[in-house]
Amino acid sequence: MDERTCRKCGVTKPFTREFFSPRRWTCNACMRATANKWDQDNPEKKAISRSVYKQRVTNAGGGHTSDELLLLRLMQDRKCYYCEANFGDAAVEKDHRTPLSKGGTNDAFNIVYACRTCNRDKGGKLASDFFGWRRSEGLHCRPPLTCFFCESDLADAGNVSLRMPVQRGGAYLPENLVWACPSCYTEKNDQTAAEYLSWRRQNGLKTRQSIRVLVKRSKPK
Template structure:
């Protein structure tokens, strides 16, 4: 597929001539775009996985939840202080520069940036938690990974 040179591209699936912005790059930096428009791409994903969710305004909704770096630093400081300088899950020592600000209920699952929905975690716990809610991650830790969390904190 050639690199699009004009302001539009024809979708492989719906055959509509659409603005190039309606086609995903799928992480590519070489100029290539996916051959199907985002709407057809999401329709195909829904066919493959009935649990797939896409909301038309998700990009705008996420932008509405954006915080400034100053706000993030202030909230990290508050959360670390309230958690006695420890990760919620593995009790590893964390600082403002080493912690990740995590959503107890992820934005992708309807959470918000309200302070009550935020917690400070170490990087390994935040990566492992991914898009699980706080409650789901606790269940997961008990079932599969509690020893790994304790290994990170040095308790074992």
């Protein structure tokens, strides 16, 4: 296993995401300690930063439900949206694909779960720009996502949709979940995936060619 020696504490540790960010020579523990110390030494600046962020959230508009976040967690399978690292016991953070500072909203289609390292590295970048940056640095990225229904690109916006809606007997299970663009997500509403795809074909809209039949299941209690 590759190792790296932290430039701050001098301790040699395994070169894994548990101990190091891929592009840094300071270990994660030292990075956290430095950040915590800054917060303690600068309470007024920290308060201002939080206030600015809360105001951006308020001004951004939009919103998401607990069910939408549940579907997102199931869809991502406890993996970072950007690097696909397993969360395990690591910190998990909600990220806005399009940052609030660039006009992003709090709607579900703009929210993903990310590891702390990716969330920090992404900063104010669009999700598509961050993927491009990671690829240019030779860092692992999740494969590009496309809408299950119309196959449009989902780098900067996407919802988790139920192929078989709960009210029609569908379950909150990974095999019943697909990524959808905001437009298809809204249009599909409470239709099954097969019904919605049929509707798209009848209306001459771009549509994926085939889908696997999904057996109805009840939502677990």
